Amino acid sequence: MQLVTAAFYSTYRVLAAYMLSLAFGIVYGVAAARGPRREKIMLAVLDVLQSVPILGFFPVAVTMFVALFRGARAGYELAAIFLIFTSQSWNIAFGVYETIKTLPKDLKELSLAFNFTPGFAIQRIYLPAMVPTIVFNSGVSMANGWYFLMASEIISLGNRDVRLPGLGTTMMNYLSQGNTTGVLLSIGTIILINALLQLVVFRPLVRWAELFRYNAVGTAPEWPTVVDVLSALGRALRIDSALVRLVSVGERMSSRLAKFVLITVSVLAAIAFVWLIVWLLTPPYPWDVLVQIPAALVITAMRVIAAVIISVFIALPFVIRSIKSVETAQNIYTMASVLGSVPAVIFYPPIVALAGRENMELFSILLLLTGSFWYALFNMSKGAMLLPGSLTEMAKVFGIKGLMYYRSILIPAILPPLITGALTAWGGAWNASIVAEHVEFGHSTFEIPGIGSLLVSSTANSKALILVVLAMTALIVAVNMLFWRPWYQRAAEKYNLTE
Amino acid sequence: MALFELRNVNLTFEENRKKLSVLEDISLTVDEGEFLCIVGPSGSGKSTILRILSGILGNYSGEVLYKGQPNPRPNPNVSMVFQNFALIPWLTVQENIEIVLEAREVPPRQRVRTALKYIDLVGLDSFEDAYPRELSGGMKQRVGIARALAVEPEVLLMDEPFSALDILTAADLREQMVDLWMSGKLPLKSVLMVTHNMEEAVFLADRIVVLSARPARIIGEVKVPLPRPRDYRDKAFEEILDHVYSMVLSGRLKKSR
Known part of the structure; x- marks a missing residue:
């Protein structure tokens, strides 16, 4: 019973982090690929972020979210989701960036020749063209999120541990008790959840994603039910239009508001960085x-x-x-x-x-x-x-x-x-x-x-x-x-x- | 009356920090009611001219006028047929046509009606729900033509539309293109086609403009006053074809000197 609730918690965390990763990856990838002036710096940032080990995000996550919520449970919950997010999102952002960079010239010219507005082109050309990459890279991202579950659900603050209910914590508890059956059961649960997710969601999606490959020949793949369900869900929650708006914002970085946000964020980051250096350089070492x-x-x-x-x-x-x-x-x-x-x-x-x-x-x-x-x-x-x-x-x-x-x-x-x-x-x-x-x-x-x-x-x-x-x-x-x-x-x- | 007018258009690309001249001093007109072909060797700037007219490219110098006014970017009165079809793989035949109508804010019902009408016109009825990957090359280009016609343009731009097809399919589509053009069913005023196939140009065009290899310069112009449908074995046809041939060759010779 304990395993079931733990499984529920962990699944919700991984899926929530995955949704955020998708949104982030798409917006960041599009913004990086479509602006030659910001491209280099955005890629370099992504490269560094991908190289920071997940535990390196610990101090950030903990200080930021826990302080923001004054130690309330929600703060730890968000910190855990953020940590899982850091193990999932960079890879999706890279995939999106590469897809747009290698988008067939014909499709780009098509949207220009038939006067598609930027929003229309994003919704009808760019987003669908990303489907194969996103589906494929989601496999790595999901696996990664679960792989680091334990590191994300147990949040240490100095010498105090906060353990969020979930499979990672459960497994860690079994491990410290030396309970092999318990460990095996929790691993089994993780495998079971992933196998189910694969069978019901991702495997049909991978087949369906074939439809979006340019210059493919042969019979078109079937339209799986899971796509209908997901797209109905997406339409009901207005995810598609929200996504288009988000991407368009990332796209129009030159707009005044976006520029303001960008400058504020970079200034804050620079201040934080300088502060970090000063703090690191002050004794005691x-x-x-x-x-x-x-x-x-x-x-x-x-x-x-x-x-x-x-x-x-x-x-x-x-x-x-x-x-x-x-x-x-x-x-x-x-x-x-x-x-x-x-x-x-x-x-x-x-x-x-x-x-x-x-x-x-x-x-x-x-x-x-x-x-x-x-x-x-x-x-x-x-x-x-x-x-x-x-x-x-x-x-x-x-x-x-x-x-x-x-x-x-x-x-x-x-x-x-x-x-x-x-x-x-x-x-x-x-x-x-x-x-x-x-x-x-x-x-x-x-x-x-x-x-x-x-x-x-x-x-x-x-x-x-x-x-x-x-x-x-x-x-x-x-x-x-x-x-x-x-x-x-x-x-x-x-x-x-x-x- | 001239629909399009190019005056001393020049274009240079920068590639590996070297300036590359693509178009040199191009001046030509596309008149109302004519089928104009631009002929030139592969790799000359033929397709670039189409991209300037449709408003995809804008970094040229010189003047481009549409009906006497500066050419709008993009120009909503023109439409394009692509060499490699440029069909969207995840949309069916009908959806591929509807999407360009949707982009022009045609209401849904009329979208369906127009799409079906043009699918019918190019002889693709019963293939509305097929995906591009399930079609042969010739059928793909029919979709490309139907899509371009569906937005009911005044000028149709065609970028080597038959060169990715096998000979028989290409000949078949060419004949149908002539039928469509002669039928008067289309609101189309002019067609501008780019090709490296001189026979094709003589078969289709009212007037042929011959370009040199890179950088593209206009070598000359040939009128084709033959009645349609034309016959490749016709004496007059062969004479005009020889004329175009010699023009292209002379362009080559000048180059090598």
């Missing part, structure tokens, strides 16, 4: 934590790199199977969204039992995989699905087989999505390091050294916490900018498949 940061970063980075490489290699055979087979890709999508929602913690006890405490170092990489593998799989299979059939056909005609096929055709052809997969796996592994390096199970605490466990152990000291988060974010952003982005740019140019 948390030297004990500071000296640990470099070594902890290096050790976690090594694990993360290993996890990324393993993720890509394990995902590869699945990806190869999904080339040109929409069916397989859809199955991978469903599997990844259900299994990707399983929190990392569950794997701790069996791995400890299997490996023994001495070998934890090595086996902790397995834990990071739970946070990185699904990302690699999602993004790589998404890219492989779009591979032109003429390429594989050509290989067949000329008898290019075996190692040569992989080396000279397949890997280069899927290199851009492969890099995207590795990049997102890299971010996911870092995020997972926080929940994976420190777990309390029964009376025993499992901990391995690294930036994640350092972060968890310094939650009591907010200055130390922010410094750790900043160091981690800086490293992730630096590697993204110096390594992943340039590599992706080069690969995308060299292995561009559109003639």
Whole structure:
């Protein structure tokens, strides 16, 4: 019974956060893609936000929402929803941005040639064109929200814990009691909810989303009931017109009010940032934590790199199977969204039992995989699905087989999505390091050294916490900018498949 | 009377920080009641001229007049047929036509009536509820033509409308285009079509303007005073075609010198 209410609470939180993520992702993505002057800065901000580990949003969420509601339950509730939101929204915003950037020129010219007003074009062209990306990226987002449930439902304020009713809290309680059945039951509930959501909502949506692909051939997919239900619901709540208005506001950033809001927000952010720097620079310095940061970063980075490489290699055979087979890709999508929602913690006890405490170092990489593998799989299979059939056909005609096929055709052809997969796996592994390096199970605490466990152990000291988060974010952003982005740019140019 | 008048229109694009001249000193008119073809090699600025007339592009220098007034952007009196159809994949045939009527605030009932009328006119009845992906290329372009006609424009702009189709389908559609144009059923005053296919131009046009390769300059003009429907094997047809051919070739030779 307790599980049912907990499940209800968690589901409502994840879904509420998901709605917010959708709205945010669409508005932000459109605004970034349609304004060349704000594009660069908005993308950079998104890049940094995506790299901040979810626990890094803790201080913000807690101080802001809890203070706003003076410690009332609603404040914690909003803080939890906000934290789940931070694990879902960036990925949707990126997807929306990319869709608009790659929108077929024909559709843009069509709306100009037949004098569509901007609002009309957004409602009838831009929003529908986003459907495939949004549906696909929602899989990752939903899985991610559940994956970080525990981190979001237990809000620590200094040495006080506020535990919101929900599956995350329930699972944590079972874990600290050492109640294995309880843990398994809560994990089972999470899987059950996700499987149901997939079966009833997302799987039909994924099939239906095929309709929105440009230049597709063959029979049109069926119109599933769930779309009718959702669109009736949306129309009843006037979501479509509200969304159009929201997007139009993001679009017309030049309007006076929007400019005022934008300037106010940036000024406030700048003040907050300066204040943060000043506060960080005033003594006392948390030297004990500071000296640990470099070594902890290096050790976690090594694990993360290993996890990324393993993720890509394990995902590869699945990806190869999904080339040109929409069916397989859809199955991978469903599997990844259900299994990707399983929190990392569950794997701790069996791995400890299997490996023994001495070998934890090595086996902790397995834990990071739970946070990185699904990302690699999602993004790589998404890219492989779009591979032109003429390429594989050509290989067949000329008898290019075996190692040569992989080396000279397949890997280069899927290199851009492969890099995207590795990049997102890299971010996911870092995020997972926080929940994976420190777990309390029964009376025993499992901990391995690294930036994640350092972060968890310094939650009591907010200055130390922010410094750790900043160091981690800086490293992730630096590697993204110096390594992943340039590599992706080069690969995308060299292995561009559109003639 | 001239519907459209271009006076010394120039256009340069900037690509990789290099200035690229696309149109050079283009002056031409589209007269009322004529079917005008602009012929030129692929990659010349032919399609760009259509985009200027429809108001999609505005960064040109020179003058563009519609009925003696500066060309409005966008120009609601023109309509466009696209080379690659530009149908919206998530809308049915009928919805694809209705959406452009909706954008012009035609009331719902009349939208349906008009859409069905033009679907009928291009011979697509019973395909109202099909999605573009379920249609052949020729049928897709019929939808594109029906959509362009449904807003009842004064000038129809066609951007290589038959070049993405196979030869037989293209010939078939061309003949139907002539029938539609001759029938007088349309409120259409003029058609401006852009093509690289010289035979097609002689088959359809009253007048042909020949452009050079990039940057596009006007090489010359050929009148086609043949009665419709025209026959490709006709002696007069072949003579005019030869004339257009030699004009295009001379443009090439001047270039290589």
